[in-house]
Amino acid sequence: MPIHGMRRAAGTCATLLALIVAATLPGVAQAKDTPEKPTLTMAVGGLPGLYYLPVLAAQQLGYFKDEGLDVTLEDFAGGSKALEAVVGGSADVGAGAFEHTLFMQAKGQHYRAFALMGRAPQIVVAVLKSKADQIKTLADFKGAKVGVSAPGSSTDLVLTVALRKAGVQRNEISAIGVGSGATVLAAVSGGQLDALSNVDPMMTKLARSGAIKVLVDTRTVQGTQEVFGGTMPAATLYASETFIQKYPKTTQALANAIVRADHWLQTASDADLLKMVPPAYLLNDSALYVEAFHNVRDAYSPDGLMPADGPATSLRALSSFDSRLDPKKIDLNSTYTNDFARKAAAQLK
Template identity: 55%
Template sequence: MKTGLKKIAALVGIATFGMMAMSGSAWAQALEKQKVSIAVGGKNLFYYLPLTIAEQQGYFKDEGLQVEISDFAGGAKALQALVGGSADVVSGAYEHTINMQSKGQMITAFVLQGRAPQIVFGVSTKTMPNFKSIADLKGKKIGVTAPGSSTNIVANFVLAKGGLKPSDVSFIGVGTAAGALSAMRSGQIDAISNLDPVVTMLEEKKDIKVIADTRTLKDTNDLFGGPMPAATLYTTEAFLKKNPNTSQALTNAMVRALKWLQTAGPSDIIKVVPESYQLGDRALYLATFTKVREALSPDGRFPEAGPQTALKTLQAFEPDLAGKPIDLSKTFTNELVKNANAKFK
């Protein structure tokens, strides 16, 4: 009898130890894929601030995920990583989901980070001091984060509204940090399409004259004629189907970050964001955060009219896209975000 009791006690002890070991990683046990690689083009940008918050605050770890983030010069490069198989997910612009569908590849955005693109198009005060209209940019060099990225797309749209085609100018990849500042200030480029904190730093020194601004909801609506989805987490349709729990865990972490950002003050941001992202000017970085805060999504949901606005924008300068049937319902989903908002109220 004593031996039997000892055996039972031992089994109970083993079970208890097993439960204790599992308690901190219940989600991890349910995940189809614990290690997830995320590609991003310009991690230091406010455009991707929710991703940085989710990473720095440990929200991915809380969901049982081991996330590895690879930073590229621009969104087009991050997309290439997904298509090439070196990344599972991309933190990137929504428009890529439409462009990829037109090429026969189904990509789905599953959480919205930004409800305004935050992209600013500015003309050099050094090389073009007498700028009058978009027509003056014909034959000029325009700096974008990387050719094919969302900054390139917004630049194309601004040019189209002014009567120019993408082929009327030369696009040069300048990145999202010091390289972009240098390219503009040294006269290597005549105009720039970029984001904060880079843009505000150029404005402060009067290096650029702003032509188009999408940092507020009003300015975004005025330029595009409706709400324009910006930064998202997107992945292949196949990944979402194969890894529903992993995708939900990623969404939970991002929605939690978005909600944290709704109440965070400048001092909170400074404690979390790596110093290198501030490009040597902490005060300006904080002032810029206040300026772009409205552009961040409060809950990760895609606005109903947003996808249609994005499609119209792309069709304005991509004639090939105008003739192709695009199923916008397959370019995004609000299902995972709905679940995450129920968890983090």
Template identity: 50%
Template structure:
């Protein structure tokens, strides 16, 4: 049975790119079974759907041999894909916009988070008398890696309060024990990071939170709308050459997103590696509950999300060429719509 392009798009049923709809869901041979996925701080709850897709065997179920390669931050993971040492990134949505501004076409095709989950906090040790964002001038702010979404969120916060990124020093501290140590030892004065790092530092009263995007309400307040966060993205070239493989990846993330919403924090803590817990399982479970709303329930990007991300990036990058960005080319819900069609009632 032949299907016209118009009918195919109707089946997709979701806004996005017209060039990426891979066809009706059915068993199709994968163009590429071995896929490497670059990620910046896999143990973070921000990337939990990726971990669950791997640990629960969802990638395998789709016929994929997925290799997850961990980096210190999202910008490093991005470099791996651009440099050709990885196929796909599990990273921050806004990187697709930044890449397009440099003439590189990348597209997000399965969402893992619908809020950034990033927290900006000051040290109770080096900034005990913090009163306002102006106090951050001249201070060292720890981010997962320079250029990562944590860096962007902190810069966006600064711009909202009359400060420039150059008014502070950004220091890459990673997304795990290294970040905690940097704060404990006074190497940094503030930190933009995620859970379980933030909850660990909060528990020992090492930080005071000044901006929080772990809930939809706070995210809307800070960014002015829905702000997509963790997602799977790759080059348009990869999607065009490997539509069935891309669909298989989206299927796995969709299943992981759904599983996370259905189970308890106890069940999640039993599945993830012990290293994710940072020595405190109860604290990790508490952090899971605090971030659950921010994790995507079905992999779909909200319609206003890409525009919100563009505005945030424009505030972060000096002289960003906003008028040259075609926002429709940096995301699609088509693959997730098909995954939903296949697995929603499974």
């Protein structure tokens, strides 16, 4: 064989060997097909919050890139704002609460969740310590000014469900959008709020400093069941039915990356976490961030799959306070699919 032929053959063997090794590495989710839409934009409803940590991990650890995707993360003050970007077409897919798919179906628009990130909302409802003498329970919230990430977002919805159980209607409070990052601290210190419904790490930071008194805690599966009577699916990746049908390989690649991130979060050490998270998100207090992470760790889905009772629990809770949501007119099976997450999870075994 000519020398150049031998080199070519050796090079081919080396390439094949590299591919075989890569395919057999533990924990590596390989994209089965090239995504139809490799460059895309994802709208996220508050990226600094631990609620969306699987998205951040997938981006920071290169999981999207491993799947052949170039994902631009567009950050918004809350899930409802991110949804607007997806519906308006400025974003291809959304990272947001599962309930958005229910509300969109009620409006005649079909969106489907295809990878679960959170099996508990991770939302804390608390009263400011300065108001704790007047507001001792949820029943005392009438007339209160309550900070939420954005009106209509999951922080607002969880607040509304919890208040309704205590006999307080949504129109009896004032919900004020305060974001989910450092803007929360400014709103609390500015004296414009009586109470707060928000996510970590901000709620852990405020509780640690003694600024708030926690009344409702859905950072654990148990705490969530106490409020909602079942598993309440939280953060998901979702897209329009049109997108999923048009780009099934892209949807699978996104699910692969997110389920891999879900899996990573189950066993990541504190050091792993701090190495992955950008310094700007650590609030100049890495110990606080780690504490907040441990407060919510139970809330992350281990496999990206929608729990069997999740959609029904969500619909029951949401329809209890929003008359626009008629349970008889909602087809739960068309608001989510486990097909992509199941394939993604199988690759990690």
